[in-house]
Amino acid sequence: MTRSDSPTYLLGELAERIGARLIGDAGRRVNGLATLRDAGPDQVAFLANRAYLKDLPATRAAAVLLHPQHGEACPVARLELDNPYLGYAALSRLFDPLASRAPGGVHPSAVVDPSATLGARVDVGANAVIEAGVSLGDDVVIGPGSVVGADTAIGAGTRLHANVTVCHGVIIGQRVILHSGCVIGGDGFGFAHDGARWHKIAQLGGVVLGDDVEVGSCSSIDRGALGDTLIGNDVKIDSQVQIAHNVQIGDHSALAGCVGIAGSTKVGRHCMLGGGVGLSGHLTICDGVQVTGMSLVTNSIHEPGVYSSGTGAMKNTQWRKNAVRFKQLDDIAKRLSRLEKGSDG
Incomplete structure (x- = not known):
């Protein structure tokens, strides 16, 4: 060759x-x-x-x-x-040109804390920041402008593209790919209300990414409130996805663009969430579930299969007529129930 x-x-x-x-x-x-x-x-x-x-x-x-x-x-x-x-x-x-590029070492403009540990053939790009206590495995690539927060560990063969932010205390496995603009380990959305104003809850957990994970550009995976947010091995996450604090996602699952998962929800192994899917908080989604695009899931799913919600696009005039009927469904159901009781008598 x-x-x-x-x-x-x-x-x-x-x-x-x-x-x-x-x-x-x-x-x-x-x-x-x-x-x-x-x-x-x-x-x-x-x-x-x-x-x-x-x-x-x-x-x-x-x-x-x-x-x-x-x-x-x-x-x-x-x-x-x-x-x-x-x-x-x-x-x-x-044929990927990135795969064949020789490591360039640490760029002179990069800031690497003396306490950080760098493995063999590590590549740190221009203006990148590696904070105290960071551990980078062999063949790790840190793209230009990326920040790796204190006490973070990144496994061998992982690549951060330009302008990735990995916050403090995050654990990242081997051969992970993080695309530009994604944020791993930002604060979860945690606040307590006293009746007049909001009080921030410090997010004391972390994020753990398994091996062979890929996270698309401008996606966010929040750190846990107490325990960790857990992303399993071989999980694939598209761009502009929001994963809230303490979410768990099982091995080999895939999330398409603009998925949003609220806090403490558990997604099983080999699940697929289509574009724009929303999962409410504190749910359990079992292994082998596929949720089609733009669906909203508000209850746990305990049986594998394909799930959908919402209605498909239609002409506005037809949608308006259907929207009126949606409001009438409860009344229609009650009338039908009375009719059925009458026929039984």
């Missing part, structure tokens, strides 16, 4: 890396990925969604990653895999 500004691979190498069956020239060299429509003769394309099957006959790619059932329709070399989307994920990491 040779490297320049962009990594290059032989098709045979790629097939071996992802466990695909190659039909074509194993010695053909490629240097990137692209869509079926946009790929050039030195790039690999992929087909994982039948909606793009129409673009396959005209592709100019060097090779296409696809399911064996579409192999005969492919006009170029092909990499056959039963799960082409999973194979695409593996290829994308191989």
Whole structure:
């Protein structure tokens, strides 16, 4: 394998890396990925969604990653895999320029407290701040302008992009990715009211992120009021997500953009929350639950499955008529109950 500004691979190498069956020239060299429509003769394309099957006959790619059932329709070399989307994920990491970048060490403008412990090959970007008692594992990357608060521990291979804030006393596992603007360990929303004004409750807990977690840009994970906010292994959190204090999220769950989870709610393993989902506080969501986009969950869920709430978009005139009927539902139910009792008599 040779490297320049962009990594290059032989098709045979790629097939071996992802466990695909190659039909074509194993010695053909490629240097990137692209869509079926946009790929050039030195790039690999992929087909994982039948909606793009129409673009396959005209592709100019060097090779296409696809399911064996579409192999005969492919006009170029092909990499056959039963799960082409999973194979695409593996290829994308191989061609990621960030993955191939050599560590730059500690930038002269970075501020690193003398009591901090830095592992091997740590990269600290310009104007980053590493406070007292921080521990950074091997191959950690701290992006420009990021702040790592006191007594925080960050595991090996974790990457903070530019302008990430990790507050004090946070524990972050290995191979975690934190995108720009996210805040890990800010104060939870805790206040007591005396009848006239609010009094702040100090947030004394922390945040624990497991291994292989990814948090999108401008998302917030609040520290616990007393115990810790807990995010399990392999949890994927999209951008602009709010996770309140003392929430627990089980391993391998995924949260799409603009999800909001109120305090002390527990989400199980292998759960999926669609965009804009809201979970009220102090709920328990069992393993294997999928909540579709824009749903509001106000009660605990104890059985796996797909859950939805709300109504889909419709013409405003129809919605207005339905909104009037919504207000009448209670009266209609009472009248129906009286009618049923009358017929029973």
